[in-house]
Amino acid sequence: MTIRVMLVDDQELLRTGFRMVLQSQDDIEIAAEAGDGAAAVEVLATAEVDVVLMDVRMPRLDGVQATRRICLDGDGLPRPDAPKVLILTTFDLDEYAFAALKAGASGFLLKDVPPPELVSAIRAVHNGDAVVAPTTTRRMLDRFAEVLPAPQPQAGPPALDPLTDREREVFLLVAQGLSNGEIATGLTLSEATVKTHVGRILAKLGLRDRVQAVVLAYEAGLLKAGGH
Known part of the structure; x- marks a missing residue:
């Protein structure tokens, strides 16, 4: 092609x-x-x-x-x-x-x-x-956090409401820059299962890729500049 x-x-x-x-x-x-x-x-x-x-x-x-x-x-x-x-x-x-x-x-x-x-x-x-890579995006957030609108921390961000508990867990790990293989190891899942979860997460949240997952997590107050 x-x-x-x-x-x-x-x-x-x-x-x-x-x-x-x-x-x-x-x-x-x-x-x-x-x-x-x-x-x-x-x-x-x-x-x-x-x-x-x-x-x-x-x-x-x-x-x-x-x-x-x-x-x-x-x-x-x-x-x-x-x-x-x-x-x-x-x-x-x-x-x-x-x-x-x-x-x-x-x-x-x-x-x-x-x-x-x-x-x-x-x-x-x-x-x-x-x-x-999500980790590179995190460095961008860290560097420019002072000129970006401050995120509003919430116990349960409405944007994540469509996700199941497992999908939220995977979402947070994706947002922290972990690969599918690393997530699979940490959650004791197969890499294929993690890939399926990631696909569903992106679809439910209307995100095009993992980079935008990092942006969403930051804006929801789930990530902070300089740390997770």
């Missing part, structure tokens, strides 16, 4: 570099390009794209707002048919990256990412995985 990629960056030289890397892959094609977020949204209205490489800081419409328009509907719910978005940042832990993850992005990459990692990230996102 060919992965159709869209490049969104206001620097044509960077788009050219990414294009050269990706066009060398048999399973990836460049389906569209745009020089800013507004143009990206317009192009996506007619272009068929699987994965969007989205710059953050661009004129007219930045990458965060563009990601929100692409990934979320008018009610703020995930669009099931939306392309996956990978955010491109210049600096590690860019302050905009967290906002982009909240807006529906499936992860973020540094612009100087080695070509093999870029290709692997695109394939991973296309397969439904998150590129940013």
Whole structure:
């Protein structure tokens, strides 16, 4: 299956570099390009794209707002048919990256990412995985907690009401950055069972991936900056 990629960056030289890397892959094609977020949204209205490489800081419409328009509907719910978005940042832990993850992005990459990692990230996102490990997202939360709205701790966050007790247990472990294998070992379950639980959790909570589970846990007061 060919992965159709869209490049969104206001620097044509960077788009050219990414294009050269990706066009060398048999399973990836460049389906569209745009020089800013507004143009990206317009192009996506007619272009068929699987994965969007989205710059953050661009004129007219930045990458965060563009990601929100692409990934979320008018009610703020995930669009099931939306392309996956990978955010491109210049600096590690860019302050905009967290906002982009909240807006529906499936992860973020540094612009100087080695070509093999870029290709692997695109394939991973296309397969439904998150590129940013939950532990990396936790570091982002720790760093920017002082500029983020304070979470409201609750004994039983309403957002988790759809989950069973076991699913809540798994959700908290996912939010702490544990892999399926680690969760399986800790709860004495098979890895296949954990995978099933994670799939149901994401579906019930309307989350696209494990990264957004970390964001939700933080906002619900279940995770705190600097610790679990």
